[in-house]
Amino acid sequence: QKEVEQDPGPLSVPEGAIVSLNCTYSNSAFQYFMWYRQYSRKGPELLMYTYSSGNKEDGRFTAQVDKSSKYISLFIRDSQPSDSATYLCAGGTSGSRLTFGEGTQLTVNP
């Protein structure tokens, strides 16, 4: 079993929709969590960083972490075609390593 599980999609939504992307993880030692956005043929770009449980909001993006259920989510409000990308979740402990999910491919249709 992978330490971080993520549905690879693909997920296709109309412009303006609210998008919910989700991951589960099995390592209870994870303390911090990240979401990366990766455009086609580019490197991953850090989108959101959260420490422990709770919510973090940045513009149209909200990251949620529920450590009790080992569930992490990314919500995108008013989705735009420019949000079309692969979204990677990741978890890490206080050490230096991150463990990534497989990534979910999102397409926002105009």
Added chain:
Amino acid sequence: NAGVTQTPKFQVLKTGQSMTLQCAQDMNHNSMYWYRQDPGMGLRLIYYSASEGTTDKGEVPNGYNVSRLNKREFSLRLESAAPSQTSVYFCASRIAGTSGRNEQYFGPGTRLTVT
């Protein structure tokens, strides 16, 4: 700031050939990482360097070697390339130290094909 840079962007090798992938960061980060990304497998850690002068194996180190040349540069070497090493390779860096910051920043990647 250029952030994390990688060279080359593309490379085609024949089985058995060797090559070195170069990575440099100008953010004064302490830790550096090499990942490979394959369809259906996500990002997998090959090797990392928590600080200058140290290197450690990641999840998939076989067939690779690394050198932390200085604080800025971290190279990945394939001594005898195999078709199974066809992948996209990403370098990343993290500030680490006493900052409490854990975010990793990625380079643009190197697309490697081994025939």
